[in-house]
Amino acid sequence: MGRLSAAADSRFLPLLGSCAVAGVGVAVVALAPSVLVAGVGAAVFGAAFSVVISLYRSTITTSAPDAVRGGVVSVGESAGRLGSTVGPVLTAGVITAGTASLGFEAAVRAGLLATVFLSVGVSVACLVVADRTNTFAGPA
Known part of the structure; x- marks a missing residue:
């Protein structure tokens, strides 16, 4: 991941x-x-997810000051676990709600696509906020 980050300067x-x-x-x-x-x-x-996780963890670890690094890393990992828990439940809810009107196959497709849009949207929003706070200015 270091070469990838170095090639992009952050x-x-x-x-x-x-x-x-x-x-x-x-x-x-x-x-x-x-x-x-x-x-x-x-x-x-x-x-792609393996790249996301590697860069995400590296960013959190290197951008947090020494005094609070453990807490910041803990909050970051907790947020990831929360997403891993809530995401499938929300996707199942969309599938369940959509099955009656769309049919099961279309509801599964809609649930997965809703997950994509929500996940990528939240990820991009977090990255933009982090970029504006110079989170990515640290060592690559």
């Missing part, structure tokens, strides 16, 4: 790009006409 663009690519991977899964295409989408998501 972690901002690689994080932004990898969040977008992860979203594309999930969208491919949601819209896949076959299991093979869904598998490709899942692989794209997995690769």
Whole structure:
């Protein structure tokens, strides 16, 4: 990840790009006409998500002052776990609510696409706020 960040002069663009690519991977899964295409989408998501996690953790760790680093890292990890818990529950809620009117397959696709838009939207908003506070100015 160091080379990727160094090539972009910060972690901002690689994080932004990898969040977008992860979203594309999930969208491919949601819209896949076959299991093979869904598998490709899942692989794209997995690769992009590994970049997101590496850069995200590195950014949190290096941008926090020594005195509060443990707390900042803890809050960052807790937010990630909260998203990992709440996301599937919300997606299941969208699928359940949509099944009666859309049918199960369309409701699953809609639930996954809603997850993509919400997740990428929140990620981009957080990255923009962090960029404005010079979070990415630290060492790469």
